[in-house]
Amino acid sequence: MRAKRKGGLQKHARRIRVSPWLIAAPVVAIGAAILAVLILTSGSSGTTGPAREVAPDQRVAGQTPAASFSIDVDDVSFSPSTISAKAGDVIELVVTNTGTISHNLRVSGPDRKYGTSDDFESEPFAIGPGETGRTVVKIESPGTYPFRCDFHPVQETGTLVLS
Secondary structure (H helix, E strand, C coil): CCCCCCCHHHHCCCCCCCCHHHHHHHHHHHHHHHHHHHHHHCCCCCCCCCCCCCCCCCCCCCCCCCEEEEEEECCCCEECCEEEECCCCEEEEEEEECCCCCECCEECCCCCCCCCCCCEECECCCECCCCEEEEEEECCCCEEEEEECCCCCCCCEEEEEEC
16 A cells, blocks of 8 residues: 655645746837837937928918917927917917927918828928928918928927917
């Protein structure tokens, strides 16, 4: 007759050894991926945003603005964030970048949607720190038209009110 061992279940249990690299490698990989995303999506004083030429807008080319407004953009907002003007006038928005990263100014056109052919974009498209750009707008219909920075569309927004 065999003698029973205490903890009979333990004689069949094996101790599993996990190499520290099996834990460390995924943690390092995830950390590197997060760091890469942060680097690629954050601006810096040396970043000018997407390299892109903006052709003069033929809707306003050669027209003298009836009104001109100065707008400062820092790294979180436009100031002022509301501009009031007359519908049908050619309006110049002079944008000065007082921040440390690149910005632009896009005014939605009559459809009030971004990324469509009726938008008005700043020249240059990317306004670097300390630089000034301009957006010239002409919208015939009275109403409220949103504007934003394409690089920071959640924080940097404003409204053009045409009466």
